[in-house]
Amino acid sequence: MFISTFENKLDKKGRVSVPATFRSHLTNLGYNGVVCYPSFTNLSIEFCAQSRIEKIIETIDNLNPFEENRDIFSTSILANSHQLNFDTEGRVTLTEKLIEHTGVKEKVLFVGQGKTFQMWEPSQFKKFSDEARKKAKSQRSNLKWNQNN
Amino acid sequence: MFISTFENKLDKKGRVSVPATFRSHLTNLGYNGVVCYPSFTNLSIEFCAQSRIEKIIETIDNLNPFEENRDIFSTSILANSHQLNFDTEGRVTLTEKLIEHTGVKEKVLFVGQGKTFQMWEPSQFKKFSDEARKKAKSQRSNLKWNQNN
DNA sequence: CATATAAACCCATAATATCCCATATAGGGA
DNA sequence: TCCCTATATGGGATATTATGGGTTTATATG
Numbered sequence: 001m002f003i004s005t006f007e008n009k010l011d012k013k014g015r016v017s018v019p020a021t022f023r024s025h026l027t028n029l030g031y032n033g034v035v036c037y038p039s040f041t042n043l044s045i046e047f048c049a050q051s052r053i054e055k056i057i058e059t060i061d062n063l064n065p066f067e068e069n070r071d072i073f074s075t076s077i078l079a080n081s082h083q084l085n086f087d088t089e090g091r092v093t094l095t096e097k098l099i100e101h102t103g104v105k106e107k108v109l110f111v112g113q114g115k116t117f118q119m120w121e122p123s124q125f126k127k128f129s130d131e132a133r134k135k136a137k138s139q140r141s142n143l144k145w146n147q148n149n
Numbered sequence: 150m151f152i153s154t155f156e157n158k159l160d161k162k163g164r165v166s167v168p169a170t171f172r173s174h175l176t177n178l179g180y181n182g183v184v185c186y187p188s189f190t191n192l193s194i195e196f197c198a199q200s201r202i203e204k205i206i207e208t209i210d211n212l213n214p215f216e217e218n219r220d221i222f223s224t225s226i227l228a229n230s231h232q233l234n235f236d237t238e239g240r241v242t243l244t245e246k247l248i249e250h251t252g253v254k255e256k257v258l259f260v261g262q263g264k265t266f267q268m269w270e271p272s273q274f275k276k277f278s279d280e281a282r283k284k285a286k287s288q289r290s291n292l293k294w295n296q297n298n
Numbered sequence: 299c300a301t302a303t304a305a306a307c308c309c310a311t312a313a314t315a316t317c318c319c320a321t322a323t324a325g326g327g328a
Numbered sequence: 329t330c331c332c333t334a335t336a337t338g339g340g341a342t343a344t345t346a347t348g349g350g351t352t353t354a355t356a357t358g
Contacts, residue, residue, distance in 0.1 A: 040286060071190070076278070082152070082153050234306090
């Protein structure tokens with residue numbers, strides 16, 4: 001599980017340390033890297049374990065081969081996904097596209113989201129989270145959950 | 150699995166490097182090459198492991214002999230399929246038909262699609278992908294997958 | 299068979315990614 | 329408090345990848 005937030009530094013080779021707790025969760029699952037893709041809805045990059053992407057692939061693969069959605073989803077998700085492997089120090093190197101999408105410069109914010117985590121340019125995340133907090137306040141009662149939580 | 154996109158160069162002998170990550174997935178499956186055929190819905194070439202084509206052949210073979218789809222599939226896919234082997238540097242040489250179908254000139258874009266990948270002329274892919282992204286946004290909720298994601 | 303044509307092999311190089319080691323920093327425990 | 333360990337960071341060394349082009353081998357065709 002990925003929780004908490006960490007701010008790390010992007011070096012001039014484009015590398016950044018993945019927070020140790022996030023990394024250890026992924027290595028426990030048997031992966032020496034992580035899969036990521038630009039968010040559809042905001043300026044973050046979404047990170048998840050390879051198994052999650054594999055499930056998405058299965059789902060897409062089970063669609064009718066000539067269904068239009070098939071191409072739409074695989075192109076918009078899989079084509080923009082990247083497999084980033086950890087180096088011996090637990091860092092990943094970000095591609096130009098990932099840097100562009102988030103606008104990160106020197107500081108990189110990692111934000112735990114349970115089964116996934118995100119990467120943000122710190123000030124962009126602040127904007128986003130202030131906004132989210134406002135919305136949560138007004139809609140608190142709408143968050144329902146089932147009995148066995 | 151095939152994810153991400155890579156832009157490589159077609160040399161004057163008609164060779165192009167298959168992205169290393171795609172190649173290593175195929176060699177892991179025991180293949181020193183890849184099977185491809187022109188898409189019949191767009192301007193890309195579809196690439197997949199030999200095992201996938203074998204599965205398609207099975208499927209076609211199980212169709213009713215008088216089913217119209219039988220001829221359609223076998224003619225449009227199998228007749229136009231090519232086995233392309235990697236040279237010692239991991240390149241394949243494209244046939245004239247493959248080049249024609251895509252319209253590639255100097256740059257070749259490889260696009261991961263999970264269990265397959267595609268080859269595009271870069272500007273054609275951009276057109277296609279812009280369109281796909283628009284549609285994905287409006288139909289995101291239609292992609293359903295099972296509980297344990 | 300001989301030859302034209304295309305395919306595969308081999309080597310060289312530049313760019314990039316990865317490894318490896320060195321240092322800094324913070325937190326925990328004796 | 330002080331040391332030990334884990335983590336984060338910086339940068340040189342090494343390996344991998346993509347690309348170009350010459351040479352050899354295979355294939356087809358008359």
